[in-house]
Amino acid sequence: xxxxxxxxxxxxxxxxxxxxxxxxxxxxxxxxxxxxxxxxxxxxxxxxxxxxxxxxxxxxxxxxxxxxxxxxxxxxxxxxxxxxxxxxxxxxxxxxxxxxxxxxxxxxxxxxxxxxxxxxxxxxxxxxxxxxxxxxxxxxxxxxxxx
Amino acid sequence: xxxxxxxxxxxxxxxxxxxxxxxxxxxxxxxxxxxxxxxxxxxxxxxxxxxxxxxxxxxxxxxxxxxxxxxxxxxxxxxxxxxxxxxxxxxxxxxxxxxxxxxxxxxxxxxxxxxxxxxxxxxxxxxxxxxxxxxxxxxxxxxxxxxx
Numbered sequence: 001x002x003x004x005x006x007x008x009x010x011x012x013x014x015x016x017x018x019x020x021x022x023x024x025x026x027x028x029x030x031x032x033x034x035x036x037x038x039x040x041x042x043x044x045x046x047x048x049x050x051x052x053x054x055x056x057x058x059x060x061x062x063x064x065x066x067x068x069x070x071x072x073x074x075x076x077x078x079x080x081x082x083x084x085x086x087x088x089x090x091x092x093x094x095x096x097x098x099x100x101x102x103x104x105x106x107x108x109x110x111x112x113x114x115x116x117x118x119x120x121x122x123x124x125x126x127x128x129x130x131x132x133x134x135x136x137x138x139x140x141x142x143x144x145x146x147x
Numbered sequence: 148x149x150x151x152x153x154x155x156x157x158x159x160x161x162x163x164x165x166x167x168x169x170x171x172x173x174x175x176x177x178x179x180x181x182x183x184x185x186x187x188x189x190x191x192x193x194x195x196x197x198x199x200x201x202x203x204x205x206x207x208x209x210x211x212x213x214x215x216x217x218x219x220x221x222x223x224x225x226x227x228x229x230x231x232x233x234x235x236x237x238x239x240x241x242x243x244x245x246x247x248x249x250x251x252x253x254x255x256x257x258x259x260x261x262x263x264x265x266x267x268x269x270x271x272x273x274x275x276x277x278x279x280x281x282x283x284x285x286x287x288x289x290x291x292x293x294x295x
Contacts (some may be wrong), residue, residue: 006177010170017268021276070286072155072228072279079226112286 028131031118031141040064040123045104047094057123058085058092061145068113069099073132077114084138091142120145152227153205158236160217161199161209162273165240168192169267176260186251189263193244199237203230207237236273236281240266 001009040057045064047054063081067074078095085093098105098113108117116129118141126144129137169192175185199207205214247262272278288294 001177006174009177010174013173013264013267014170014271017271018275020268021272021278024272024278025276068286070229070232070289072232072282075226075228 029129029134029137031127031129031133031137033127034125038125040117040119040125042123045094045096047096049094054092054094056092057119057121058090059121060090061088061121061142062092062094062119062123064117064119065093065095066098066104066108066110066113066115066117067095068097071113074114077116077132080133080135080138081116084142088142090145151203151205151230153230153233154213154218154224155226155228155233156218156221156224157210157213158204158233158279159274159277160213161204161207162270162279164209165192165195166267166270166274169263169270172263173260173267176257176263179257182251182256182259185259185263186248186256189244189247189251189259192266193241193248196237196241196244200234200241203234204237205230232282232285233279235285236279239281239284240269243269 040062042054042057045054047064063084065074065077065081067078078093081093081095085091096104098110104110108115112130114132116133117125118127118129120126127141129141168188172185172188172192175181175188195208199209204210243262243266247259247266250258250262269280272280285294
């Protein structure tokens with residue numbers, strides 16, 4: 001095959017790979033609105049924060065992060081959400097490991113970790129974010145609570 | 148169960164080198180005159196994947212280069228990642244590149260380019276977009292309880 005054609009083939013593979021990568025980047029970390037009014041039951045969740053059972057939602061918003069074993073994006077996501085919680089009054093960040101909680105994985109249809117559910121003050125799920133949340137996504141989620 | 152934690156930028160650095168090598172490999176594999184060269188290069192790449200798959204990224208030549216020359220110039224990583232998934236990704240690389248070598252020898256020399264192209268695709272996504280396809284396969288297999 002002449003050199004020009006070979007370079008074209010290489011360029012074509014490069015272009016397809018770039019397209020796939022950009023598509024993935026564009027769709028991951030975005031919030032999907034949930035309208036079915038599903039509510040989180042804290043008792044069932046059994047979440048623990050700083051050694052104590054979580055019994056109340058955040059007064060304005062709760063970021064419920066489902067993490068799993070061997071999840072490379074989970075620690076960065078937890079860090080980002082913890083920082084957000086620290087500087088946002090009324091925000092609560094809870095992290096739940098679903099490695100041994102298949103019941104929760106099924107109930108909330110968790111297909112990948114991290115998956116973050118954004119809850120209002122009554123624990124109603126307003127949106128879900130699969131993958132590491134984008135900064136802009138988190139900002140607009142907070143915006144809906146007028147924080 | 149190994150819970151060894153590594154700097155996530157290490158495997159990504161290795162993927163960058165692999166991407167370049169595989170791009171050259173695809174180029175060589177597209178012409179019958181340079182196809183034998185492509186075969187030898189792919190054999191080397193396959194051997195490197197094997198080192199990564201069985202000894203881990205840290206004991207890989209690229210891991211050594213990263214630790215010695217690259218990481219000292221970088222700030223400390225914000226988080227570490229579990230070494231298991233990237234190591235499994237090396238196994239996937241080994242299987243794909245190894246298939247290319249096998250195709251060349253057993254089926255048709257010209258078929259090598261498809262395996263090289265597939266491996267390039269995955270290495271590229273890892274290096275450029277930090278998307279580790281092999282890691283995702285690992286997590287999927289774990290979730291399906293195929294591996295423990």
